[in-house]
Amino acid sequence: MNIASLATYIPSARVSLDEVVAHRGGSPSEARTFGQLFGMREASTLANEESAEGCFHALLQQLGDSLDEGEKIDAVILIQGLPSPSLRQSVNLPSLRRRSNFIAADAPLLTLNQQNCATLFWGLRLAERLLASGKHRGVALLAGDTLADFDLAERYIPGCTMIADGFVAALLKPGGGQRRVSGIQCFYHPGFWQGLDGTREDTKRFYQSHNHLVEHALSSYPEDVRKRAWLLPHNVNRLSWQTWLRHTENRDRLVATDLLSQCGHCYTADPLLLLDRYAPQDTGRPALLLSVGLGGWVGCAAITSDALPEAVHAQ
The missing domain is CATH 3.40.47.10 (Thiolase/Chalcone synthase)
Known part of the structure; x- marks a missing residue:
C-alpha cells in the first residue's frame, strides 16, 4: 500500500500556553515551567469561521487534483481521536461525498474514533484491508481533530501535553511508490x-x-x-x-x-x-x-x- 497523495493543514491561528494554563487555574510560573520542560509555548487552533469539515473538504480537493482522469476515490475513512461532539469537530461524510465529484457515489464512509492518538494506525490497517480485498483502488484517509468549541482549559493536560488542531488527508492505493x-x-x-x-x-x-x-x-x-x-x-x-x-x-x-x-x-x-x-x-x-x-x-x-x-x- 502506498500514500499516493498527502495533503496537510495546520491552522495559522494560535492560542498561547499562558492563556491555556490560566483557564485551567494554573499560575504563570506553572506555564513557564511546562513550556521549558515540554517545549510547547502555543497551540494551533481553528479560526472562528473554520471547521474540521471545511478543512477536510479543502484537503480532499487537493487529493482530487492528484487523480488521473476518470479515477475515483472509492472509500473514505474518517479518523478522529477525540470523539467529543461539537459543531466544528463534527464531520458530515455524506455531505463531503456529495460535494466532491471525484468520490464514487457508492463509496463506503467509515469512521474510527476510539483509539485516542493512535487511531490513525487502526485507520491505516483498515485501508490496507480494503485495498487487499481488490474491491477498492483508492481510499481517502481523513485524520484530524479540533477543540476550538471547547473551553481553553481542555487543551491543557498538566505534566503531559497541550492539544492543538491539525488535519491531514492521504490517498492510499495498492502497490508501491514513493511512500x-x-x-x-x-x-x-x-x-x-x-x-x-x-x-x-x-x-x-x-x-x-x-x-x-x-x-x-x-x-x-x-x-x-x-x-x-x-x-x-x-x-x-x-x-x-x-x-x-x-x-x-x-x-x-x-x-x-x-x-x-x-x-x-x-x-x-x-x-x-x-x-x-x-x-x-x-x-x-x-x-x-x-x-x-x-x-x-x-x-x-x-x-x-x-x-x-x-x-x-x-x-
Missing part, C-alpha cells in the same frame, strides 16, 4: 485505560512506562531499520523524547519533534504532518510513524520509498 506503507502494528495496553480522565498519578505511571511502550512497538521492525529511520511520533511532549534518547542504545536515533514548538500536539494527525516534511524520498532514510497514547493505545507503521534500496518488513 510505501508496511508493517502496520496496533496494540492496546489496558493498564492505562484511564486515559485523559486519569489522575496525576495515572499520568505519571503512564510516562514512567513510555519508553517501554515505545520499545515494544518499535521491536516489530529490524534493528538496522530502527537505527537508520527517522522516527515521526505524535508530539506528546519534548521531555518524553529527550528521556528516550538518553538511553545508550537510542543516542544516535533520529526523532522529529519540529511541530512541538510550532503548533503543539495535533493528536491523531502528528505522524502524517511530520511525514510531509520527512518523506523517505527527501531524507534518503526510511521513516517509522508512531503514536503512544495516554489511554494505552499504541500504533506504528513503516514508510519506505521504492526509489531507495532499503526494504522494511515487520517481524
